[in-house]
Amino acid sequence: MSNTAVSTRAPAARATVYQEEVVTSGLARKVLAVARITIGFTFLWAFLDKTFGLGFATPAERAWLNGGTPAQGFIKGIEGPFAGFFQVFANPFGDILFMVGLLGIGVALVLGAGLRIAAVTGTLLMLFMYLAEAPFALGGNNPVVDSHWHEALLLIIAAVTLSGDTWGVGRTWGRMVGNSWLR
Secondary structure (H helix, E strand, C coil): CCCCCCCCCCCCCCCCCCHHHHCCCHHHHHHHHHHHHHHHHHHHHHHHHHHHCCCCCCCHHHCHHHCCCHHHHHHHCCCCCCHHHHHHHCCHHHHHHHHHHHHHHHHHHHHCCCHHHHHHHHHHHHHHHHHHCCCCCCCCCCCCCCHHHHHHHHHHHHHHCCHHHCCCCHHHHHHHHCCCCCC
16 A cells, blocks of 8 residues: 555646647647638628628629628528528528628637637538538539538637637637637
């Protein structure tokens, strides 16, 4: 029998984990920051184009500010097996929810704060858009994996690697909120 005492208490948790502790390579941190900002700008651009009708995916006459219905237009065109499920969002509330989601996810990623919430909500949005386009083989090169998967994975990678600490406000944000879901 040993005389050594064994503590059953867990070590004290620190308030914040930083990216350097998760990703040790400086080059990798920079690449992750570029990926985070790029996917964030993708969501932010979708919000801006749908709001103002910049003429890329949304013509000016269908802009949200001109009475367009960004979510309803997409939802009304759904023909797959999940069409009935998505009809609950074919209303002005669905448009607001969709647009606030695009804006919130985009801003969070570009700034590097709130990445966990952005990853969860963005991944859900990508899952819903993926399911809305079922059957999955319509017009794509791969009948299972498409760009929705890639975008969702970039969101998750940004959150789990704390990529907002590099070229973002993640470090400051992390000190303010600790390791909560707001990180």
